[in-house]
Amino acid sequence: MAKDNKDEGKDVKIKVKRDGKVSARIVDLSKGIFDTIIKKDHPQIETPIRALSNVSYDPKSGYFVLQDTTKTRTLTVNTVKTFAQTLRMLALSKNLVDTDDIATKREAYYVSKNWGEARFHEQPESDTVMDDIEAMFMVNREQLGFLPEEKGGDVAGQLIVVDKDPETGKEVKIDCTKMGTGAYSVPSSVEELKFETKAKFILAIETAGMYQRLVKHFYWKKANCILISMGGVPTRACRRFIRRLSDDKKLPVFVFTDGDPYGWLNIYRTLKVGSGNAAHINQYFCVPQAKFIGITAQDIIKYDLPTHPLKEIDIKRVKDGIKNDPFIQQSPQWQKALNDLVKMKKRAEQQALAKHGLNYVITTYLPDKMADPKSWLP
Amino acid sequence: MAKDAKENKETLTTADRLAEKQRDIGVAEFFARNRHLLGFDNKRKALLMTVKEAVDNALDACEEAVILPEISVELIDMQNDRFRVIVEDNGPGIVKKQVPNIFAKLLYGSKFHTFKQARGQQGIGISAAALYGQLTTGRPIKILTKIGPDKPAYYCELHIDTKNNKPEIIREEEKEWKKEHGTRLELDIEATYQKGPQSVDQYLKETAIVNPHVTVIYTTPKAEQFVFPRATDQLPKEPKEIKPHPYGIELGVMMKMVKWTECRTLQAFLTQEFSRVGSGTAKELCEKAALPPNTKPADMTPQMIERLVEAIKNTKLISPPTDCISPITSELIERGLKKEIKAEFFCSITRPPAVYRGNPFVIEAAIAYGGELPGDRPSEVLRFANRVPLMYQQGACAINEAVIDTNWRPYGLNQSQGSVPQGPVIILVHLASVWAPFTSEAKEAIAHYPEIIKEMKLALQECGRLLGSYVNKKKRVQSEFKKRSYIEKYLPHIGGALKEILALNDTQERKVIESLKDVLETSRHAIELDSVEGAGEDGFGLEFEEEKTDEGEE
Known part of the structure; x- marks a missing residue:
């Protein structure tokens, strides 16, 4: 019945430019909305859906590519609040970009407290609006002037990071071999960094505990590599850091995680091909050249590792991955690995290697793995 | 044992001794x-x-x-x-x-x-x-x-x-x-x-x-x-006295009636002492009981009476007359509720007469909703039999069972399995009958006859539907108000943000807000289809009817 009444104003799709300067694109979009409103029509904005269901794995580029399912938000009574918040957020972003300033996601959430009724009640609400804007413009949040709080990851090894002093703008060289027992911490924005290194590879590690062990016994010196602790699922900055370092210096990347579905599907998969939620920017935030040298079902048998039973949630994760994850779907090797684990109904942590001696991982496991490319997973 | 028996010959038997203690107990x-x-x-x-x-x-x-x-x-x-x-x-x-x-x-x-x-x-x-x-x-x-x-x-x-x-x-x-x-x-x-x-x-x-x-x-x-104070000068209709209907008569009662009757033939006894028994039906009953119609009631043996009761069970009889019942009438129940209870919505129903075991009865139900009634507790159930409030043993009462068995959720009330509904509501059920069946002499709870419970549920459902349409209308009106205040709240932010991004002047900003207000308020019915996608996300998926629902909030 709604569509019978033509004089009530029509829905007008506002085009969002996908190139050019962010600030100009915000103005362009707003102009479109403004004109539509003045004509008493309903502005409509289209954003890609950011979910695993809307990505495909592109074997050529090696990461998740966003597909073209979109959601359309029309300005109506129902959406007026989100619409107001999105516009407010766009205004904030434009302001940040124009003045060359930054705001963390948390700060952006607090800025909204000035917006009266349109304020966000919890940070996840503002994060969602921010992610939608990112996807709308196909940019990453740093380009909008927003920064995450999350830490990028710890780095140690044969690497000199060339950064700029925030005060003077002069070059600063950070030698990651000279961090003592501490580490170099990946900043939230890594685009401007330069690298100097003679290392032969990068080793990305799931847990801080394992990383500490390798640093303590200067594995990086023995193996001539760069150690990076991801601390669970790698942040965007961490992924971008590894990617840039690897691309710049042509270094292979190895990933060492626990032998469980979380380590494989969440940590390794996200590092290698990106995530569904950030599908619009996976292009930059993934490391397609990464190889997996973490614990597998075969390793559990081969090294006779102590195990834990697979939990319900682990099995569900595997089923879900095989059914819905485009990366797993195209990889028979990963499917086999996952199925083997489910058949064993067991999982093993990296630190389980300590059963054979605390430094067994350094003396035996890693050298074994590195020497046998057939034991790697893609 | 043998010794005891010997002694008993000389003294009183146990039964004799007991007999000395046995006597009438005064009522x-x-x-x-x-x-x-x-x-x-x-x-x-x-x-x-x-x-x-x-x-x-x-x-x-x-x-x-x-x-x-x-x-x-x-x-x-x-x-x-x-x-x-x-x-x-x-x-x-x-x-x-x-x-x-x-x-x-x-x-x-x-x-x-x-x-x-x-x-x-x-x-x-x-x-x-x-x-x-x-x-x-x-x-x-x-x-x-x-x-x-x-x-x-x-x-x-x-x-x-x-x-x-x-x-x-x-x-x-x-x-x-x-x-x-x-x-x-x-x-x-x-x-x-x-x-x-x-x-x-x-x-x-x-x-x-x-x-x-x-x-x-x-x-x-x-x-x-x-x-x-009284709310009407209208006295209840004087209930008529009726004769019992054969269906409600048990063997023992029938025996007493046969003994007391002044009728000289079975035929006359049946037509005169019962309602809905004409000469044709009386003949049919006699035939089925294999008794001559001219049998003298006084001469009937218990076996004959049993045959008669059996014959009644197997004969189709017209239901008893129902004009002997005086319901309160739905209009007066509503008036009664309105004067004693501060609620915003009232409705009431009087069911047509029905019969259980030969006894005619009428069920009436009413609901008071909202207003000053507290909303976060189980609803109050007011039970009445022949205009008398039943105050005790709610759990044992047929009315309670009928209320619990009724599904109140479609009528806008919350209800968990096996309990009365929750909400600002009072539910009233009245049973009017020539013989209200109670579970005990204290007359605190109505017995669970399926015919009675069925009528009660029908009455409650009828009331429920009236309540439901009111509650739903109220909800619609409320969300309408909410939507309107929504517009008021957020439009200035759209104007403000556009002003900031596009460096608009105040006139332009005002124009944006006014235009938007126009668009959103006049094309309300367009929302229904447009919001399908946005609705779930914003947690605001209510649908609207085309008319503006101004009535309903009294």
């Missing part, structure tokens, strides 16, 4: 020991039961005499858990001869043998209260009654002889009373007074709801006075 004596059977189980309940019996009798008397009832109830705290109950009515009065029997003889009354809708039935009520008073305080019941303007009033004080179930007149005299006619009783009992559910206060309030033609003036033991 009054029996009830004196088993007061809980009549509802006098505790002090608090005793006060309620006494008031209830007195008021029920007064109302029945007034209505029978076609007098608009005006009843005054006064409770006086005599200290040490003693209360004086004084109930006065403007009824027709009682002739002197009958006074002692009515107030001081159990199982005496005009209603037990008749087949007619009335509040009291067994004739136990008020004399049981008198007995209870006598047992707990030793004081007699005092009666003052007057039957006409030019007659003197009669005063007496009565005791019950519990062994013989006979009244004893302690004092009597003629007195001056300026009332034209009426009865006043005064009774001291052991009791406690409390407010709240199951209190005298609540009972009188509920009585006022289902008897909107009654004025009650009530003085509490704390000397507060409440007046429940």
Whole structure:
């Protein structure tokens, strides 16, 4: 019945430019909305859906590519609040970009407290609006002037990071071999960094505990590599850091995680091909050249590792991955690995290697793995 | 054993000894020991039961005499858990001869043998209260009654002889009373007074709801006075006395009827003592029972009577007449509710008459919703049988079962499995019948006849539908208001943000807000389709009807 009444104003799709300067694109979009409103029509904005269901794995580029399912938000009574918040957020972003300033996601959430009724009640609400804007413009949040709080990851090894002093703008060289027992911490924005290194590879590690062990016994010196602790699922900055370092210096990347579905599907998969939620920017935030040298079902048998039973949630994760994850779907090797684990109904942590001696991982496991490319997973 | 037997020859047998102890138990004596059977189980309940019996009798008397009832109830705290109950009515009065029997003889009354809708039935009520008073305080019941303007009033004080179930007149005299006619009783009992559910206060309030033609003036033991004024001058339709319908007659009752009847033939007995039995039907019954129609009832053997009862079961009979029932009528129930309960929505239903075991009955239901009723608790269920509030044993009552079995969720109320609905709602159910089936003599809960429960559920569902359409309309209106305030709240932010990004001037900003307001408010019905996608996300998926729902909020 709604569509019978033509004089009530029509829905007008506002085009969002996908190139050019962010600030100009915000103005362009707003102009479109403004004109539509003045004509008493309903502005409509289209954003890609950011979910695993809307990505495909592109074997050529090696990461998740966003597909073209979109959601359309029309300005109506129902959406007026989100619409107001999105516009407010766009205004904030434009302001940040124009003045060359930054705001963390948390700060952006607090800025909204000035917006009266349109304020966000919890940070996840503002994060969602921010992610939608990112996807709308196909940019990453740093380009909008927003920064995450999350830490990028710890780095140690044969690497000199060339950064700029925030005060003077002069070059600063950070030698990651000279961090003592501490580490170099990946900043939230890594685009401007330069690298100097003679290392032969990068080793990305799931847990801080394992990383500490390798640093303590200067594995990086023995193996001539760069150690990076991801601390669970790698942040965007961490992924971008590894990617840039690897691309710049042509270094292979190895990933060492626990032998469980979380380590494989969440940590390794996200590092290698990106995530569904950030599908619009996976292009930059993934490391397609990464190889997996973490614990597998075969390793559990081969090294006779102590195990834990697979939990319900682990099995569900595997089923879900095989059914819905485009990366797993195209990889028979990963499917086999996952199925083997489910058949064993067991999982093993990296630190389980300590059963054979605390430094067994350094003396035996890693050298074994590195020497046998057939034991790697893609 | 053998030895015992020998001894028994010389002395009395055990049975003989027992026989010495066996004798009649007086009705009054029996009830004196088993007061809980009549509802006098505790002090608090005793006060309620006494008031209830007195008021029920007064109302029945007034209505029978076609007098608009005006009843005054006064409770006086005599200290040490003693209360004086004084109930006065403007009824027709009682002739002197009958006074002692009515107030001081159990199982005496005009209603037990008749087949007619009335509040009291067994004739136990008020004399049981008198007995209870006598047992707990030793004081007699005092009666003052007057039957006409030019007659003197009669005063007496009565005791019950519990062994013989006979009244004893302690004092009597003629007195001056300026009332034209009426009865006043005064009774001291052991009791406690409390407010709240199951209190005298609540009972009188509920009585006022289902008897909107009654004025009650009530003085509490704390000397507060409440007046429940009548809401109509229309007396309830006088219920007609009917003859029993054959379907409701059990073997034992049939035997008594056969014994007492004055009819000389079975044919005449069947047509004259029962309703809905014509000569054709009587013949059919006789045939099925293999009895000649001219059998003398007095000569019938128990086997013959059994055959007759069997024949009745297997014969299709017309349902009993239903004009013998006097429902309150939905209009008057609603009026009664409105005057005593502060709610925003009322509805009520009177079902057509139905029959259980040969007894005609009518179910009425009503609902009060919203307003000052508290919303976060189980709904209150007001139960009535023949205009009398049922205050105890809700869980055992057929009304409760019907309320629980009804699915209230479609009508906009919350309800968990196996319980009454939640919400700001009062549910009222009234059963009117010539013979209301109770689970016990205390008349606290209606028995679970499937026919009765089915009618109750139908009545509740009808009310529920009316409630549902109101509640849903109210919800729509509320969300409409919410939407409107939504627009008011967020439009300035769209204007403000666009102003900031595009460096608009104030006029342009105002134009944006005005245009948006126009678009969003005038094309409300467009929302329905447009919001399908956005709705779920924003948690605001309510649909709207095309019309603007202005009515409904009264």
